Amino acid sequence: MLLQQFNWKKEVLQADEPVLVDFYADWCGPCKRMKPSIEALKETHAEKLNVVFVNVDEEPFLANRHKVESIPLLLFYDAQGKLVTRQEGMLEEADLKKELEKIGVS
DSSP: OOGGGOOHIIIIITOSSOEEEEEEOTTOHHHHHHHHHHHHHHHHTTTTOEEEEEETTTOHHHHHHTTOOSSSEEEEEOTTSOEEEEEESOOOHHHHHHHHHHTTOO
16 A cells, blocks of 8 residues: 555544554565565454555655654554554564554454
């Protein structure tokens, strides 16, 4: 999903379901390694989770606004639009699932 067509307030803060935001870059090795796991979660939890990908090179304003200092950076929002957790660096699939449980996705 490109952010130019994306309304952060509506799609993240006012979403009806929990949201996983993945800040990444095309040149980032760990980002590339994590993407298949995140894509799989997006498919398997389509009814319970909104997944948003934000390319930091294409969206520097959003990256700056969310104080992205290293990537990958994952932000986990609950269904009320509250940021629950923030994870920098690569996460294994099992750790991703643990973080999703914190926002009510199992």
